[in-house]
Amino acid sequence: MNEKIIATIALRDQGSADLQAVLGDAAQGVELAAAQGADLAVLPETINLLHRISDEIPLEEYALEDWRTASTALIETAIRHQISLVLPLLVRDGASLANRFYVLGRDGTELGFYQKRVPAVGERLAHVEPANTGPIRWEGINVGGGICIDVYFPEQVFRPQLAAGADLFVIPSMTPAGAFLDSSAVNYGVPFVLSYSPWSRIIDRDGKELAAGGYRSESVRAGYGSPVQQAAINFDAVSLFADFNQEKLRQVQKHYGEKVRVRFDQSNCVFVLESRSSNLSADEVMRQFGLVSRRDYFALLDPGDRSSDFCKP
Numbered sequence: 001m002n003e004k005i006i007a008t009i010a011l012r013d014q015g016s017a018d019l020q021a022v023l024g025d026a027a028q029g030v031e032l033a034a035a036q037g038a039d040l041a042v043l044p045e046t047i048n049l050l051h052r053i054s055d056e057i058p059l060e061e062y063a064l065e066d067w068r069t070a071s072t073a074l075i076e077t078a079i080r081h082q083i084s085l086v087l088p089l090l091v092r093d094g095a096s097l098a099n100r101f102y103v104l105g106r107d108g109t110e111l112g113f114y115q116k117r118v119p120a121v122g123e124r125l126a127h128v129e130p131a132n133t134g135p136i137r138w139e140g141i142n143v144g145g146g147i148c149i150d151v152y153f154p155e156q157v158f159r160p161q162l163a164a165g166a167d168l169f170v171i172p173s174m175t176p177a178g179a180f181l182d183s184s185a186v187n188y189g190v191p192f193v194l195s196y197s198p199w200s201r202i203i204d205r206d207g208k209e210l211a212a213g214g215y216r217s218e219s220v221r222a223g224y225g226s227p228v229q230q231a232a233i234n235f236d237a238v239s240l241f242a243d244f245n246q247e248k249l250r251q252v253q254k255h256y257g258e259k260v261r262v263r264f265d266q267s268n269c270v271f272v273l274e275s276r277s278s279n280l281s282a283d284e285v286m287r288q289f290g291l292v293s294r295r296d297y298f299a300l301l302d303p304g305d306r307s308s309d310f311c312k313p
Helices: 019-035 072-080 121-125 148-152 154-163 179-188 242-259 282-289 294-300
Strands: 003-009 040-042 084-093 096-104 110-115 136-138 141-145 168-172 192-195 200-203 209-213 228-234 237-241 260-265 270-275
Touching: 003 019, 003 192, 003 200, 019 040, 019 072, 019 228, 072 084, 084 168, 110 136, 141 154, 148 154, 148 168, 148 179, 154 179, 179 192, 179 200, 179 294, 200 228, 209 228, 237 242, 237 282, 237 294, 242 260, 242 270, 242 282, 242 294, 270 282
Parallel strands: 003 040, 040 084, 141 168, 168 192
Antiparallel strands: 003 228, 084 096, 096 110, 136 141, 192 200, 200 209, 237 270, 260 270
């Protein structure tokens, strides 16, 4: 078992006087998430634009040259509470602008960044540069990314990162993404975390929603509900398509007992197999019983790649 608690933090998109006010709100959310046991807090897209009072002000006026110095108070809060952070910012990189999120360890160390693959129209007009970036290693987990519009281009954004070993996708966003995230979680067999202030969502590998909430809630808008949404995700787990695997799963449960958990989503024909033991991995169970992950099963049946057809005599 490898369980982590992931949190999203909703921030108001208007009414903040300046960047430090936004960062102060973010720091309060980080502190609350840490108090609730979160290992990683994910903030919404480009938080240094949330105090932007007019679309007529060029984006470049908000881009940060030295993002660490500008975000010192927030980063120090995360360090003090020993929580890792996904920090999304518009930054200046040489002569270019970049929409990125940085992954920071519990001690504030920069572990890497993801840069938006598909800038939106306004960003392109402002010369925000796209990039192809791979997963970021965090506490034994490969964190893949997407930012906002990226979610609508899964083959270009998610698939290459999956090939590089992504175990999780975090999506700071200004779009709700909707069913695209549900289907991506099912198709790719990894959890997705959308940090979108109106309605963040944490979705498990079978497309099931583990947590959701934000400023669409009248309680949160009134200041009573929590801006933090969080869920425990077991990364020692795999999704299995029913065909080829289902006849073996009772044997798996009988053999391993409480060391495993199996749940079934009938509508998507997907089983999720989890290790619930510190001395047993889902990979070991897969090898022992000859199981095939959902992703690999459909890759083997891909009509465009007959060389991998495991049904051939």
